Amino acid sequence: EAEVAQSPRYKITEKSQAVAFWCDPISGHATLYWYRQILGQGPELLVQFQDESVVDDSQLPKDRFSAERLKGVDSTLKIQPAELGDSAMYLCASSFYEGAGTEAFFGQGTRLTVV
Amino acid sequence: AQRVTQPEKLLSVFKGAPVELKCNYSYSGSPELFWYVQYSRQRLQLLLRHISRESIKGFTADLNKGETSFHLKKPFAQEEDSAMYYCALSGRRDDKIIFGKGTRLHILP
Numbered sequence: 001e002a003e004v005a006q007s008p009r010y011k012i013t014e015k016s017q018a019v020a021f022w023c024d025p026i027s028g029h030a031t032l033y034w035y036r037q038i039l040g041q042g043p044e045l046l047v048q049f050q051d052e053s054v055v056d057d058s059q060l061p062k063d064r065f066s067a068e069r070l071k072g073v074d075s076t077l078k079i080q081p082a083e084l085g086d087s088a089m090y091l092c093a094s095s096f097y098e099g100a101g102t103e104a105f106f107g108q109g110t111r112l113t114v115v
Numbered sequence: 116a117q118r119v120t121q122p123e124k125l126l127s128v129f130k131g132a133p134v135e136l137k138c139n140y141s142y143s144g145s146p147e148l149f150w151y152v153q154y155s156r157q158r159l160q161l162l163l164r165h166i167s168r169e170s171i172k173g174f175t176a177d178l179n180k181g182e183t184s185f186h187l188k189k190p191f192a193q194e195e196d197s198a199m200y201y202c203a204l205s206g207r208r209d210d211k212i213i214f215g216k217g218t219r220l221h222i223l224p
Contacts, residue, residue, distance in 0.1 A: 003158075033212070040124075042201050042214035043159070056211055091159065093212075101147045101166035102205070104212055106159040 002026045006092050006107035014115055018080035021110045025074070025094030033104065034067055034077050035091040043091055049075065082114045117142050119202050119215035127221045128192045136187040136218050138176075138202030146204040148178055148185040151214070153199040162187075162200070172196070197222045 005024040013019045025032050030051050035043035046065065048056040051072040060067065064083070069075040079086055089111050093104040118141040128134050140146065148165040163171045165178045165185065176187045185202060202215040 035214075040216075042119075042121075042216045045211065045213065048211055093159075101149075101164045103149075103161045103164070108158050 004092055004094050004105050004107035006090075006110055008110055009108060010111050010113075012113045012115060013082050015084055016081040018078065019082050019112065020076055020078045021090050021092075021112075023075045023077070023092030023107060025092070026096075026105055029094035029096045029105070030072070031095045031097060031102075031104075032069060032075050033091075033093040033095075034075070035093065037089040037091055037109070039088070046077070079112075082112075084114050087112055087114045117146075117204070117206075117213050119204055119213055121200075121202055121215035121218050123218045124216070125219045125221065127223055129223045130194055131191050134187075134189040134192045134196065134220065136200050136202075136220065138185045138187065138215060140183050140185065140202070140204050142183075142204055142206070144206060146206060148176070149203040149205070149212070150174070150176055150185075150187050151201045151203055153201070155198070159201070192220075192222050194222045194224065196220060 007022050032049040034046045037043045046060045047067045049069045052069050067077045089109045091109045092107045095102050095104045120139045150162040151159050152162040153159045174189045176185050178185050199217050199219050201217045203212050205212045
């Protein structure tokens with residue numbers, strides 16, 4: 001069964017350093033999401049792509065975060081410089097639009113710890 | 116503003132007892148509602164969606180537009196139901212998905 005792949009699973013970085021996460025969605029899924037999940041809270045949408053285009057990045061802290069999906073397939077989320085408050089689980093998800101009620105498929109996530 | 120509210124952070128229920136996880140939403144328009152579940156050490160996955168009107172693992176959820184609620188119910192809890200449950204919504208014209216903060220369901224033996 002096809003799954004969304006994310007790497008690395010865990011990342012520890014010092015504050016002010018740069019960090020990057022990678023996501024490979026399910027083949028054929030045009031929509032890709034990056035979510036941030038702080039411990040004890042629900043996933044918060046950071047950015048949504050449709051193919052290679054950003055359709056929503058209203059909650060992305062653009063002074064330090066960037067995301068790209070150059071060929072409309074895999075995607076990279078970058079933080080530079082990392083801050084202590086960025087410690088969280090970063091989830092990637094993808095979907096194939098089937099109209100209303102489309103299901104999103106999630107990766108295992110990358111747990112980031114900033115020290 | 117689009118918002119999903121799950122008032123309970125933790126819900127403990129005895130095995131065999133009925134379960135109800137509450138979800139209220141705020142959305143200008145007609146959203147699609149979902150319940151996602153995350154079992155221990157597993158990835159977040161879809162449990163059920165309003166549009167399918169299906170019962171998954173004995174769970175059902177009814178959309179009440181008057182009360183803007185989408186509560187998740189199961190008549191008899193099982194130990195394997197212990198997990199984090201997230202209520203979510205998306206718009207009919209886009210597939211941006213907004214999640215609630217989640218409720219941890221703990222089934223007591």
